[in-house]
Amino acid sequence: MTKSNETGIKKDLSPDQREELLGTLKARFEKNVNRHTGMEWAEVQAKLEANSEKLWSLNEMELTGGEPDVVGHDEETDEYIFYDCSTESPKGRRSVCYDREALESRKAHKPENNAMDMAAAMGIELLTEEQYRGLQELGNFDMKTSSWVKTPANIRKLGGALFCDRRYDTVFVYHNGADSYYAARGFRGSLRV
Known part of the structure; x- marks a missing residue:
């Protein structure tokens, strides 16, 4: 089922968009290990693949120049925390x-x-x-x-x-x-x- 917000915007990515975004996020994750020491990409990817709306949000961050990356993991909620990590404001x-x-x-x-x-x-x-x-x-x-x-x-x-x-x-x-x-x-x- 495709999710959309109150303005009717589809909050889901095509399979190609998902693959491209996951590739970009993985490359950034591997290039900047200092931001997420001790974390494994496979675990992050599994969370992302299970939540298409969050993946859509990350794509919006990427499209507007934010270069999102993992900066933490909340042990209590088992959530990965992404911030915009572009050198300058997106x-x-x-x-x-x-x-x-x-x-x-x-x-x-x-x-x-x-x-x-x-x-x-x-x-x-x-x-x-x-x-x-x-x-x-x-x-x-x-x-x-x-x-x-x-x-x-x-x-x-x-x-x-x-x-x-x-x-x-x-x-x-x-x-x-x-x-x-x-x-x-x-x-x-x-x-x-």
Whole structure:
């Protein structure tokens, strides 16, 4: 049975798409063993093959330039954790404001989309600041770009949103109006499988 979301988008991949994506994910997994020490690709692949909707989400992450990879395993839930591991903020997810409320509040020069809605449509979550800092322990990311991160409700209520980047060999967290958007700012996501 093919699954689709409320907009009617088919959340399933063709056999060729599945094979291509699994090949890409396997190659990335094997090339970046430091991100998932002690984990076996066969176990990850078995989880992916058993969950076509999550595989579809990973394909969306890939298509928008996220280069998703395994960064952890939750022993309690037996879920593998994927993050966007592209060197810079994913190209297909830049120039977006933080959320729908921010998008609708802009009077002029509205961006085409917002990070929260895009993530939801892809079936992923924005990284939290803590997750973003964890990602940065695995390599150097966002050296030229920045990424929106999940913003605490008290900050968002006041009109702000948080984003992070890495400069001067340090991870920084900043704030901006949630309605702002820049060509060099996108968002990174996480997915549990």
